[in-house]
Amino acid sequence: MAPARMPIIICHLDLDCFYAQVEARRLALSTCPLSGPPLAVQQWSGLIAVNYPARRAGVTRFMNATVAAQTCPSLRLVHVQTISTHKSESDSGERRIEEDDTIPAQNNNHGAQGAPLNSSTSRDSLKVSLERYRDASRLVVNAISEALDEHKDAILIQKASIDEVYIDLTSVVAKLTTTWTPNEESRTANSLSLPRAASFEEAVAAAWREAAPTACVGWDGDGTPPKVAQPYVIGSFIMHRVRSHIWNTLSYTCSAGVAKNKLVSKLASARNKPNKQTCILPDSHQDMVADIELSSINGFGGKAGKAVLAALAPATTPRQIRQTFTDANGSLEDGLRRVLHSRERAAWVANVVSGENDDPVTPNLRVKSINACKSGTFSNAREAREWLNLLSNEVASRLAEETERRGRAAGRAKTLTLHFRGKLNTDHRDNWVAGNLASLTPERSRSAPLALGPGGSYPPNGDSIATQAWRLFTSDAGEPIVQFPVTRLQLAVSLPDETTEEKGAQDISALFGKHQQKSGDVSSSAFPAAAAAAAAAATTSLEQQPAAVSSAARSAPWSCLACTLENAASSSRCEACGALKGSSLPPTSTLALEKKRRAPTLLDGFAKKRSG
Known part of the structure; x- marks a missing residue:
């Protein structure tokens, strides 16, 4: 039999209306998404998950909760778990406000205390918690x-x-x-x-x-x-x-x-x-x-991706792009190069619109950082400190859980980073809706080694993290370093990577594994009687872990070159647009991979002028 080629096999697994399934199971309702009562998960005034019985009744995701209840009178609305900064005398820590499951759907957008969860007052005093999910x-x-x-x-x-x-x-x-x-x-x-x-x-x-x-x-x-x-x-x-x-x-x-x-x-x-x-x-x-919008494909977000979309307009789907830019010789890549002025970007777009993609499956099950944030309007130091205390408690709780899960011998968290944003620019909301991430109100950040808890204990408790977070938020004189109002606060803790020995082994396997996977095929003899060596080689290519970033590279926050957002030092991708650290292009771009392989030289500039 003639030799055959075995392709890479990638699977994508997507949980059906996940938040709704979690709530249905918690409330002892039917967990099958095709049966049971209509149910939707609410966050403030909007719906973020809708099960299939509710969808059949006309309820859609992002629909206003009041409109949804009117559309489907039997709808069960469940608000996501929330955390409050306020405490009562019996509270030992932050108070968790959860939905009242006895309230009819029409009024089920109220918290256990009776305050409308979609009101601005409640949003200012409550924070969504995704811990359950x-x-x-x-x-x-x-x-x-x-x-x-x-x-x-x-x-x-x-x-x-x-x-x-x-x-x-x-x-x-x-x-x-x-x-x-x-x-x-x-x-x-x-x-x-x-x-x-x-x-x-x-x-x-x-x-x-x-x-x-x-x-x-x-x-x-x-x-x-x-x-x-x-x-x-x-x-x-x-x-x-x-x-x-x-x-x-x-x-x-x-x-x-x-x-x-x-x-x-x-x-x-x-x-x-x-x-x-x-x-x-x-x-x-x-x-x-063929007919999906390019803007919905990973890699077309951020500054570089939007520049590509603008150059291709009015064509917005792969079918339209092939019809518009394939040249007289039948080459789509050459036609794209004439409008994108870049061979690398043209090759990347040509692959995407043909359904080709070399983005590898990168293992990331090991938690690299813990983040807690709150967007709102904090008018003074007291409000900011209350929220920093709450965020610190959340980070401390999750850090304790992760430490227990890893085992204490796995190493300690290294860095605490505070991100904060001042008063929003007047065009912030318009830019957010339009996806102009580079024009959003900029954030600032400050970092320091994570301090230990009382008596040198690890992991530190919420009070210890809150004390350190406040120091990051204030000057040596104890005054906030930003003018109020503050519109966003975020705390991030970077967690330790693998041991030095593991890193060295993975760096080598990642180098060869990436080349193997990018080639798109695993060679074998006649299928199914393939050579065992081919399977062993494929197994080797799939055992690698992503190469670890050196501690020096993680020592300070970094600004995304694609959208200018400042990111935590522990982040390898931009939190806003997904661009890789140090790259000005989308993560799947071949140009981004090329930039990682070598730094540009003066000759590149001359070559670009000659090709133009």
């Missing part, structure tokens, strides 16, 4: 790891947000392919091994039947999967097992997408919601992205 998200990630435990050394997991995860299954698929034997006896009910069969083709077909209902774009799903579909079918089979494990252990449903890259796998997971999955074959990638 972070805890649930952590349980989901643990369940994913449990489901993949027998292949834990061959997978990459990247948490994209609180309710979505990317998983690189390339090595697992390679391993299942190269180690498969006819009528294997060792398969158990929970094993990820392929079903028993007389031939590999029959085993893959049985895996496809077990993974139902899974849709496939590029194959009709009938009969025996063609050779090009086999690795994606195996990936779908694995994701079906993962999703089943999450449901059996946590009663959460999720949707999944399986494709050759992160961009298309994310689109695939949204194609058949809820509680289903879709795999996309490579020949269908271009069709998958």
Whole structure:
């Protein structure tokens, strides 16, 4: 048989209306997103999560809570957990105000104390807490790891947000392919091994039947999967097992997408919601992205991304861009280069509009920083200090939990950073709505080594962090260093990375792993009888962790070159636009990768002039 190529297999797992599922489970309602009472999660006056029964009744995300209650009289509104700066005599710490579940939907936008949670007064005195959802998200990630435990050394997991995860299954698929034997006896009910069969083709077909209902774009799903579909079918089979494990252990449903890259796998997971999955074959990638807005794709945010969109206007979708900029010789990249004046950016855009993307799955399950923030209007030092005290308590609580989870031998947090913002510019809101991040009101920040608690204890308690935070907020004379009003306060604690020995090993594996993954394919002999060495090489490429940043590079806050936002020293990406530290381009840009490889020289300027 002729040699074949095994593509990289990327899965995107997205929990269905996650916040609504968490609240439904907490309130002992039906957790199935297709059944149970209509339910929506409210934050102040808007809805941030809506389950499917409520959607069928006409309720939508971001709808005003009052309008939603009128649209669906049986709607159950649950406000997110909030924390107050005010204390009563019986309070031992900050008071948590939660929703009153006995209040009818029409009035259910009131807190337990009877104050309207969407009023400006309540918003100034309350802070949203996502602790409940972070805890649930952590349980989901643990369940994913449990489901993949027998292949834990061959997978990459990247948490994209609180309710979505990317998983690189390339090595697992390679391993299942190269180690498969006819009528294997060792398969158990929970094993990820392929079903028993007389031939590999029959085993893959049985895996496809077990993974139902899974849709496939590029194959009709009938009969025996063609050779090009086999690795994606195996990936779908694995994701079906993962999703089943999450449901059996946590009663959460999720949707999944399986494709050759992160961009298309994310689109695939949204194609058949809820509680289903879709795999996309490579020949269908271009069709998958044809009609989506470029502005919704990761990488087109920030200053550089918006400059690209402006140059491509009025074309806004991949289909329009291919029709508009493909030149007479049939080259899209050359046509884009003439308007973008950059070969690298043209290549990047051409890849994106063709459904190609080389952004790797980067493991990030280890928490690198803890952040707590509050946006509002703080008119004087007393109000600012109250909120710094509350934020300090939140950081201290989460730091204690993370220390317990890691074990005290894992090292101590290093830096405390205070971010703050003064009075908003008059055009701040307009710029925010328009996405002009570079024109937002700038923030300032100050950092210091994290102080220990009483008697040199670690982790420090809330009072210790609050004392240090106030010192960062004030001058040596004890006066605030910013004029009031203050409109945003944020505390961030950077956590220790891996040991020096681990860093050195990972730097080397990351170097070779990144090259392997960027190439887009894992070489093997005839599929499925691939050489074991290919699977081993793929496994090696997927064991690397992201290269650690040196302590010197983390010693001070940094300003994003794309949108100018000042970020915490521990952040590797901009909190606003997602650009990599030190890069002026979107994170998936090939130019950003090129800038990381070498610094520009004077010759680059001459070359640019000559090409122009």
